[in-house]
Amino acid sequence: MNIRDIPLRELKKAKTKIALYEAGISFTHDRMFKDVLLDDICRMAGISRVTFFKFFGKKEDLLVYYMRVWLTYRIIEIERQRLRGFEALRSVLRSLAENARTNKGIMPSLIAFLSEMDMHCKMPELSRAEVILLFPGDEEAGSKCPNMFALFKTCMEEAYEDGTLKPGIEPEDAVPFLISTFYGGFLTSRLYGSKDVMSFYENHLRLIEQ
DSSP, X not given: OOGGGSOHHHHHHHHHHHHHHHHHHHGXXXXXXXXXXXXXXXXXXXXXXXXXXXHOSSTTHHHHHHHHHHHHHHHHHHHHHTOOHHHHHHHHHHHHHHHHHHOTTHHHHHHHHHHTSSSXXXXXXXXXXXXXXXXXXXXXXXXXOOOHHHHHHHHXXXXXXXXXXXXXXXXXXXXXXXXXXXXXHHHHHHHTTOSOHHHHHHHHHTTTBO
């Protein structure tokens, strides 16, 4: 996949969409996404409200887009470093914990948004131009819609094979626990007023890691 093969119009559309996404997420560094005004997002991106709705059905779709991009980066990182099992899982949780320090509003905003839905958000498909712009050099991995449930299951299957998953725990049974850990560990750290999110994740992982 080469950027020279992308029609200019498609490339401009992708740049506009990414600009809106980046503008929207930038506001969550110090506030909840629900408190971010759509007009402020459009103003920062230099794009009109009319144009915004050509790319996103509602403001909250930017959160889903963020999850799509963030999780894809994590999968690419796992593949590059050839991580598996609990090492791969920790790389995902560590990234989230580190990101929470600089982007204070994104995770609480995602949790609040997901709590209003009946299921985990469906990851959006990306155009060829979006993939090239967002994941240069990793277009093949970037073009695939990430699935957190599948990723965690793979990690646990690898842990089972490596003998690092506690006896009596099946990989598929560990997945719901890890989804709860992913969101719940973060919330628990907030309830305790701690900035060390990773320590709460480690407390959860000890329950299933041998």
